[in-house]
Amino acid sequence: MIPTIDEVLRQLGYFSGAAGAWVAVVTAIVLIVVQDWRVSIAALAVQYVLVGLLFTQVLTPNLAGVQIVVGLLVCLVLALTARHVAWGRREAPPVALPAGPARYFNMQRWLPTGMPFRLVAALMVLVVTYTISRRPDYQLPELNEFMNTASYMLMALGLLALGLTEEPLKAGMGLLTFLMGFQLFYYALEQALVLIGLFGAVTLLLALTTAYLTAARAAQLQAGPPQ
Amino acid sequence: MIPGALLVLAVPLVVAPVVYLLRRLQSLAALVAGLTTAILGWLTYVLPLDQPMLLGRFVIDLGQPVSFFDRPLVIEAGDKPVLVFMFLVATALFWFAWRVDEGPVFFAMGLVLLSLFGGVLLMQPFQYAALLLALSASVAAFLIQGGRAARTQAAMRYMIVTVIALPPILVAGWELDKFLDTPDQLSLVRIAAVLFACTFFVLLSGVPFHGWVPAVGADAPPLVSALILSTSQAVVVSWMLSLFNARPDLLQYVDLFQLMGWAGLSMIAVGGLLAFSRASFGRLLGYAALIDMGVLLVALGMGTLVGLEAALMTLVLRAFGLVISAAGLSVLRTRAGGDRFEQVRALGWRMPFATAALILGGLSLAGFPLTPGFVGRWALLRLLAPRDTTVLVLIFLAGISVAVGYLRGMAMLFAPPEDQPPAEAGEEAAETTPAAPENQPRPRGLRLPHLPRWDRPFDEPLLTTLMLVIGIVVLLAVAVAPQLILPWVERIAALYTFF
Numbered sequence: 026m027i028p029t030i031d032e033v034l035r036q037l038g039y040f041s042g043a044a045g046a047w048v049a050v051v052t053a054i055v056l057i058v059v060q061d062w063r064v065s066i067a068a069l070a071v072q073y074v075l076v077g078l079l080f081t082q083v084l085t086p087n088l089a090g091v092q093i094v095v096g097l098l099v100c101l102v103l104a105l106t107a108r109h110v111a112w113g114r115r116e117a118p119p120v121a122l123p124a125g126p127a128r129y130f131n132m133q134r135w136l137p138t139g140m141p142f143r144l145v146a147a148l149m150v151l152v153v154t155y156t157i158s159r160r161p162d163y164q165l166p167e168l169n170e171f172m173n174t175a176s177y178m179l180m181a182l183g184l185l186a187l188g189l190t191e192e193p194l195k196a197g198m199g200l201l202t203f204l205m206g207f208q209l210f211y212y213a214l215e216q217a218l219v220l221i222g223l224f225g226a227v228t229l230l231l232a233l234t235t236a237y238l239t240a241a242r243a244a245q246l247q248a249g250p251p252q
Numbered sequence: 253m254i255p256g257a258l259l260v261l262a263v264p265l266v267v268a269p270v271v272y273l274l275r276r277l278q279s280l281a282a283l284v285a286g287l288t289t290a291i292l293g294w295l296t297y298v299l300p301l302d303q304p305m306l307l308g309r310f311v312i313d314l315g316q317p318v319s320f321f322d323r324p325l326v327i328e329a330g331d332k333p334v335l336v337f338m339f340l341v342a343t344a345l346f347w348f349a350w351r352v353d354e355g356p357v358f359f360a361m362g363l364v365l366l367s368l369f370g371g372v373l374l375m376q377p378f379q380y381a382a383l384l385l386a387l388s389a390s391v392a393a394f395l396i397q398g399g400r401a402a403r404t405q406a407a408m409r410y411m412i413v414t415v416i417a418l419p420p421i422l423v424a425g426w427e428l429d430k431f432l433d434t435p436d437q438l439s440l441v442r443i444a445a446v447l448f449a450c451t452f453f454v455l456l457s458g459v460p461f462h463g464w465v466p467a468v469g470a471d472a473p474p475l476v477s478a479l480i481l482s483t484s485q486a487v488v489v490s491w492m493l494s495l496f497n498a499r500p501d502l503l504q505y506v507d508l509f510q511l512m513g514w515a516g517l518s519m520i521a522v523g524g525l526l527a528f529s530r531a532s533f534g535r536l537l538g539y540a541a542l543i544d545m546g547v548l549l550v551a552l553g554m555g556t557l558v559g560l561e562a563a564l565m566t567l568v569l570r571a572f573g574l575v576i577s578a579a580g581l582s583v584l585r586t587r588a589g590g591d592r593f594e595q596v597r598a599l600g601w602r603m604p605f606a607t608a609a610l611i612l613g614g615l616s617l618a619g620f621p622l623t624p625g626f627v628g629r630w631a632l633l634r635l636l637a638p639r640d641t642t643v644l645v646l647i648f649l650a651g652i653s654v655a656v657g658y659l660r661g662m663a664m665l666f667a668p669p670e671d672q673p674p675a676e677a678g679e680e681a682a683e684t685t686p687a688a689p690e691n692q693p694r695p696r697g698l699r700l701p702h703l704p705r706w707d708r709p710f711d712e713p714l715l716t717t718l719m720l721v722i723g724i725v726v727l728l729a730v731a732v733a734p735q736l737i738l739p740w741v742e743r744i745a746a747l748y749t750f751f
Contacts, residue, residue: 180419187412193404200415207419214426215379219321223383230390231415237394238408244401 030090034081041078046175049075050151053182053202057147058140062113062194069198070100076179076205082172083213088221092208095225099201099232106236107194110243146185154181167213179206193242197235204228253304256314257325260292260335260370264363272360282350285359286343289366293339296332325374330497330747333740334373334490338483341571342366345475348579348723351716352586354473355398362479365391369487378495379425382418382451385488389414392480396472406471409464410480416461417454420447428499438505445506448495455488456549458515459522462542466526469538474585477534478578481541482571489548489567493560493748500750513553517643519546524650527657533581533591533610536661537574540617540654544570544625547647551632558635561745566628568737570617572730573625576723577613580606583716584665593664600665602711605720607665611658612727618654619647624727627734 034041040048052072056065073096080089107113157163158177165173179202186199208224267288274281299305301315317326327335342362349358368388375381393407424447431440454461469477496503503509523543530536544566551563581591583606588595600607612623619629629651636644712720730737 193408227386234390234393238404241397242404248401
């Protein structure tokens with residue numbers, strides 16, 4: 026028998042607490058640090074599921090379920106586009122890999138140059154947002170402690186992701202992460218059905234636009250260097 | 253009975269798929285899209301808000317509200333002029349686009365964008381309008397990219413800035429709702445005012461959130477740039493003014509006028525520093541629009557009725573400059589394959605009307621004398637003269653910077669062709685100008701471009717030329733007789749009573 030949304034959410038109840046919030050933050054860090062689009066999209070999908078579970082703290086399970094479905098649709102749109110443009114391999118500058126077993130010991134393959142910088146930047150943002158979110162003056166209204174921290178961190182990490190890239194797909198995922206962090210906060214304040222529906226429409230349209238711009242950029246790179 | 257809100261929101265959405273299907277018949281698509289917006293603009297202008305009118309077999313009640321999921325959508329007195337403005341600007345742009353490639357979705361997405369902008373103006377409460385604005389940014393991104401395999405920064409930046417501006421105003425709505433329950437907590441209004449300021453600072457492209465403006469000018473097709481820079485910013489300004497009109501208490505807690513003044517100054521300073529050295533007309537258009545928006549904010553920041561009138565005057569007149577300049581640029585860009593100065597070199601001789609439109613529109617954005625832009629700029633400078641000479645000088649210098657940019661471009665448009673080898677030039681001269689002395693190639697600097705045929709002296713199609721000439725004539729007419737517009741501006745300004 027197919028379980029209902031309520032039953033599924035109840036079984037995943039552990040992740041609707043602090044554990045889910047922290048894992049969602051980790052997925053946001055993965056989005057920033059890892060350049061492989063497959064990993065990034067998978068991380069975004071996990072993030073949508075976890076944030077959807079966190080929504081059960083403030084929304085009815087059905088509405089939270091709809092949020093998860095919208096998020097997974099977004100990831101599907103992005104994944105199909107990314108697959109269409111060969112997972113962004115044309116975006117990255119070509120790296121000459123040695124032949125034979127030596128290629129597995131290539132440092133740049135396992136640790137791209139930008140990765141340590143991205144990791145440090147993400148950790149710095151994490152520390153700053155954690156400090157801010159713990160201050161009573163900066164406590165967001167109507168949110169419990171871990172939701173407050175997760176909301177701050179997702180918004181800040183989303184903005185960081187936006188600032189670190191010009192690739193539409195990665196920037197789009199940053200924007201969606203930012204929006205998710207804000208929704209975590211805002212749905213605690215407003216639970217009007219129309220607002221939630223409009224937010225869903227905005228999220229889906231952002232994903233479509235991101236996919237379209239990703240395809241346009243890939244076509245440009247294929248055609249040659251920009252004029 | 254057809255409610256007005258349904259008319260202005262639904263008709264563009266219904267026509268959009270039709271013009272999309274007609275996209276291969278570009279002239280027809282332009283005609284249909286332009287007629288739709290022209291009729292909507294005319295109806296919005298002539299129909300009264302307070303009583304239904306019979307038009308043919310239809311009864312239209314412009315002021316009747318429509319319910320959208322229990323939220324009212326209604327045209328109010330302050331919305332009417334903005335809707336008329338928006339539809340008329342779109343009409344001009346659609347008709348100018350009949351023979352230039354502005355992307356396969358220009359007409360269809362343009363209509364959808366207008367419908368969403370209309371929704372922003374009519375939707376109550378403002379939180380919903382904010383979400384519609386975010387939706388419109390996504391639609392605008394498709395227009396900006398225009399189906400081209402080209403840089404994506406402009407579309408991405410516009411979308412990001414609009415979405416980032418969303419959270420503060422949504423939270424501000426909640427703060428104001430809570431204030432209704434606990435009227436003794438004044439801090440809620442103070443926070444809401446700060447959040448409002450944040451949203452509009454970002455939306456009105458205050459520095460450092462201005463990057464999308466020159467990017468859209470540079471990367472988007474010219475007519476799309478004009479559509480977004482004129483209508484989207486008019487909608488945001490009108491939305492902001494109507495919010496202040498509805499909640500004048502917000503202005504008591506944060507000096508939003510001063511903030512607008514500073515935001516405007518920062519835009520003028522950045523635009524003025526960078527405009528004169530730009531090497532492409534598109535980017536120059538973006539910086540000119542940025543400066544013009546800064547001037548508008550400085551006028552609003554004065555916090556007086558005359559300041560508001562000057563701001564509205566600037567808002568209306570900048571549309572003339574943007575539309576005419578973009579129309580000229582789109583013709584030149586189609587011919588040259590780009591808008592960098594070196595790409596359009598010597599085209600001024602072959603396409604004088606497009607060149608005239610581009611330069612006149614650009615100079616209007618610069619606030620150059622004898623152009624429409626000068627009227628709004630002059631009105632503001634006269635207001636500023638007794639108050640703040642520094643700001644006055646800054647605005648003046650920024651205008652000069654834009655004018656210098658356009659004059660540099662004009663010099664290239666009328667420069668002799670660079671890549672023509674002297675021998676070839678000599679042969680061509682022999683074919684076309686038999687009276688040329690001994691068919692000898694002239695020294696480079698003195699050689700005048702030849703005209704290919706006496707009966708077709710220019711490379712511009714007749715109808716395009718006609719439209720450009722009409723545009724130029726309208727531009728000059730507004731420059732000569734701005735008093736035609738002034739009464740409308742005064743009437744619109746009188747609707748806002750929050751000063």
